[in-house]
Amino acid sequence: MFDLDLIKKVYSELPERVKKAKNVLNKPMTYAEKILYSHLFAAQELAAFNRGADYVDFAPDRVAMQDATAQMALLQFINSGKKTTAVPSTVHCDHLIQAQVEGKTDLGVAKDINKEVYDFLESVSNKYGIGFWKPGAGIIHQVVLENYAFPGGMMIGTDSHTVNAGGLGMVAIGVGGADAVDVMAGMAWELKMPKLIGIKLTGKLTGWAAPKDVILKVAGILTVKGGTGAIIEYFGEGAKSLSATGKGTICNMGAEVGATTSIFAYDESIERYLKATGRAQVAELANGVKADLDADAEVYENPELYYDEVIEINLSDLEPHVNGPFTPDRATPISRMKEVAVENGWPLEVSVGLIGSCTNSSYEDISRAASIAKQAEEKGLITKAEYSITPGSEQVRYTIERDGFIETFEKIGGKVFANACGPCIGQWARPGAEKGEKNTIVHSFNRNFSKRADGNPNTHAFVTSPEMVTALAIAGRLDFNPATDTLTNKNGEEVKLDLPVGDELPTKGFEVEDAGFQAPAADGSGVEISVSEESKRLQLLYPFAAWDGQNITGAKLLIKALGKCTTDHISMAGPWLRFRGHLDNISNNMLIGAVNAFNSETNKVKNQLTGTYDAVPAVQREYKAAGIPTVVIGDQNYGEGSSREHAAMEPRHLGVKAVIVKSFARIHETNLKKQGMLGLTFANENDYDLIQEDDTFNFVDLVEFAPGKQLTLEVVHTDGSKDTIKLNHTYNEQQIDWFKAGSALNLIREQNV
Numbered sequence: 232m233f234d235l236d237l238i239k240k241v242y243s244e245l246p247e248r249v250k251k252a253k254n255v256l257n258k259p260m261t262y263a264e265k266i267l268y269s270h271l272f273a274a275q276e277l278a279a280f281n282r283g284a285d286y287v288d289f290a291p292d293r294v295a296m297q298d299a300t301a302q303m304a305l306l307q308f309i310n311s312g313k314k315t316t317a318v319p320s321t322v323h324c325d326h327l328i329q330a331q332v333e334g335k336t337d338l339g340v341a342k343d344i345n346k347e348v349y350d351f352l353e354s355v356s357n358k359y360g361i362g363f364w365k366p367g368a369g370i371i372h373q374v375v376l377e378n379y380a381f382p383g384g385m386m387i388g389t390d391s392h393t394v395n396a397g398g399l400g401m402v403a404i405g406v407g408g409a410d411a412v413d414v415m416a417g418m419a420w421e422l423k424m425p426k427l428i429g430i431k432l433t434g435k436l437t438g439w440a441a442p443k444d445v446i447l448k449v450a451g452i453l454t455v456k457g458g459t460g461a462i463i464e465y466f467g468e469g470a471k472s473l474s475a476t477g478k479g480t481i482c483n484m485g486a487e488v489g490a491t492t493s494i495f496a497y498d499e500s501i502e503r504y505l506k507a508t509g510r511a512q513v514a515e516l517a518n519g520v521k522a523d524l525d526a527d528a529e530v531y532e533n534p535e536l537y538y539d540e541v542i543e544i545n546l547s548d549l550e551p552h553v554n555g556p557f558t559p560d561r562a563t564p565i566s567r568m569k570e571v572a573v574e575n576g577w578p579l580e581v582s583v584g585l586i587g588s589c590t591n592s593s594y595e596d597i598s599r600a601a602s603i604a605k606q607a608e609e610k611g612l613i614t615k616a617e618y619s620i621t622p623g624s625e626q627v628r629y630t631i632e633r634d635g636f637i638e639t640f641e642k643i644g645g646k647v648f649a650n651a652c653g654p655c656i657g658q659w660a661r662p663g664a665e666k667g668e669k670n671t672i673v674h675s676f677n678r679n680f681s682k683r684a685d686g687n688p689n690t691h692a693f694v695t696s697p698e699m700v701t702a703l704a705i706a707g708r709l710d711f712n713p714a715t716d717t718l719t720n721k722n723g724e725e726v727k728l729d730l731p732v733g734d735e736l737p738t739k740g741f742e743v744e745d746a747g748f749q750a751p752a753a754d755g756s757g758v759e760i761s762v763s764e765e766s767k768r769l770q771l772l773y774p775f776a777a778w779d780g781q782n783i784t785g786a787k788l789l790i791k792a793l794g795k796c797t798t799d800h801i802s803m804a805g806p807w808l809r810f811r812g813h814l815d816n817i818s819n820n821m822l823i824g825a826v827n828a829f830n831s832e833t834n835k836v837k838n839q840l841t842g843t844y845d846a847v848p849a850v851q852r853e854y855k856a857a858g859i860p861t862v863v864i865g866d867q868n869y870g871e872g873s874s875r876e877h878a879a880m881e882p883r884h885l886g887v888k889a890v891i892v893k894s895f896a897r898i899h900e901t902n903l904k905k906q907g908m909l910g911l912t913f914a915n916e917n918d919y920d921l922i923q924e925d926d927t928f929n930f931v932d933l934v935e936f937a938p939g940k941q942l943t944l945e946v947v948h949t950d951g952s953k954d955t956i957k958l959n960h961t962y963n964e965q966q967i968d969w970f971k972a973g974s975a976l977n978l979i980r981e982q983n984v
């Protein structure tokens with residue numbers, strides 16, 4: 232499945248590229264820098280980029296997409312006119328499977344309910360040379376780790392936990408669908424040169440401590456924002472002592488501290504994992520360029536000279552942590568949980584323990600958890616809480632079944648859900664959750680925000696390692712410290728749990744009957760894409776119309792948004808997510824969360840055609856039907872939040888021509904440009920105050936649209952008075968071409984035919 236030629240190419244170029252970069256940087260390089268500088272886009276000039284400041288064009292090696300985000304990404308990609316993706320890409324069906332009864336049953340239900348989405352993803356994958364991982368094959372990040380991640384590589388994925396692949400020494404970054412489309416269409420991928428945080432691990436994990444505790448501890452130190460805009464690079468003897476999958480767990484939850492990604496250098500445990508997962512050839516190739524799959528020695532001698540921040544953690548002192556509730560950075564060592572839980576009034580009774588997910592379902596994780604589960608039976612203990620397992624892949628599930636672990640879990644009442652996200656993404660039909668009762672659950676996932684797992688805002692979810700989840704589920708108490716506390720068994724005897732034990736890799740090797748992979752057609756040109764005209768969830772995209780070359784005139788104000796207007800305000804999530812593959816249907820959420828500056832209400836704006844007030848999408852649809860262009864006015868940092876491209880596509884689809892704001896969040900500004908919209912800023916921020924509810928706008932000099940040249944806007948008020956204001960923009964030549972062509976994809980398509 233993995234692309235050996237691609238890896239050969241990366242490794243054959245790596246030493247020379249690193250050498251060139253080192254000449255320019257004139258200093259020793261960290262591992263992350265070596266990967267970044269060896270993945271510059273062809274047209275990007277090599278320079279010593281300023282970390283945290285310069286925007287740089289990169290050329291990632293791979294793209295991975297999960298089924299929820301892949302829909303809009305692929306709908307757009309279809310419009311690029313490309314015959315196949317420019318880099319190897321995969322689709323993984325993992326987010327849409329609800330955990331209810333048990334794996335097989337739930338998978339059957341999901342295949343039924345999501346048939347049209349799966350059929351669509353399968354047909355597009357088949358047509359454009361994309362690897363397709365069927366529902367039930369596993370969770371994107373575990374499947375990527377087992378098959379595609381490789382040291383020294385760079386990938387992007389349409390899911391925040393793409394960063395998991397850092398465990399195998401890859402720079403792997405979570406992005407929005409629009410970025411995936413760019414890379415699949417052969418365009419550059421832009422990223423602000425990340426800052427670097429170095430975390431030195433000394434010592435060795437002992438007792439109940441697991442790799443998960445490293446990141447739970449780091450989350451406590453850095454908090455959910457501390458890693459923002461940075462790559463976290465782990466190093467030191469402690470790093471080498473961890474398994475590759477343990478490294479994956481640590482990198483996975485780098486997303487929880489906001490890090491761009493996290494990474495470990497290539498070492499023996501990564502080599503062992505590559506070999507165990509059928510990639511001995513990759514390991515051999517990696518061994519040939521070992522020096523460049525690690526930082527230069529000088530970096531480790533004086534890390535504070537090369538990283539923006541350095542943290543040191545002694546693994547030998549690390550004790551198990553239980554983080555939560557409601558936020559993953561609230562770190563409590565288990566020895567302190569008794570007092571902290573009581574102080575905060577957290578329910579002490581654990582009602583459910585859940586292990587698995589993309590974060591923690593390696594063979595090592597499962598075997599260590601099973602070693603605890605086994606003791607329950609041997610020591611005559613009755614498991615107090617419910618217990619479930621969501622394996623990360625079919626390969627893991629098959630192997631742990633073969634090795635008897637599933638049977639062990641079932642003996643303590645464990646339920647095995649499908650190899651999918653399930654409860655981790657709220658796809659959990661938890662009986663009674665609707666009652667909203669205060670309760671505690673413990674899981675080995677990564678996120679624990681309110682309502683995430685079961686929709687109940689009163690569920691206190693705590694994150695910990697799989698072995699700790701198992702111990703707490705058996706004890707049924709959040710404050711149970713297995714290192715010191717005893718439990719009473721069914722004979723009334725006090726018993727103590729022994730330390731968890733497990734195998735880093737299966738001694739009999741991994742095994743699987745059907746991994747769930749479907750290779751694309753060798754020639755996909757004849758493959759039909761499956762989308763029903765009647766579908767409510769999917770809609771093929773039409774190319775947006777090119778600019779007519781005229782100044783936009785007679786445009787009406789749709790909304791003047793007041794204050795914070797994030798991508799959530801522009802395109803809400805929640806129940807709307809089911810329409811993410813249907814642009815027209817999801818457009819009914821356009822700007823419904825934005826506050827109207829004239830009445831301070833949301834989703835209530837004046838329709839200048841009728842003088843009445845109505846919902847934003849409804850008013851905009853009337854303007855569109857009447858052929859009247861519109862303008863959206865916004866405040867500071869408009870479009871902050873996620874990189875969701877829907878926030879730019881919806882106004883484009885409904886006929887908004889320009890978004891004029893005091894300032895933009897950069898990703899959203901770029902997304903607007905890609906969709907062929909005008910994203911402009913007031914040259915004088917106070918001009919925001921000039922905009923009235925009944926205004927009409929005329930662009931005076933759009934025909935002269937050029938890089939670095941201000942645009943002029945005439946604002947006509949109802950009393951006949953006019954203001955002429957200046958607008959700034961950041962469009963370069965190419966982005967102006969996107970605007971003229973109607974979208975970036977239109978331009979690519981023109982170039983492809």
Ligand code: F3S
Nearest residue numbers: 392588589652655656
């Ligand atoms: Fe899925 Fe949860 Fe991971 S949603 S990809 S298992 S973070």
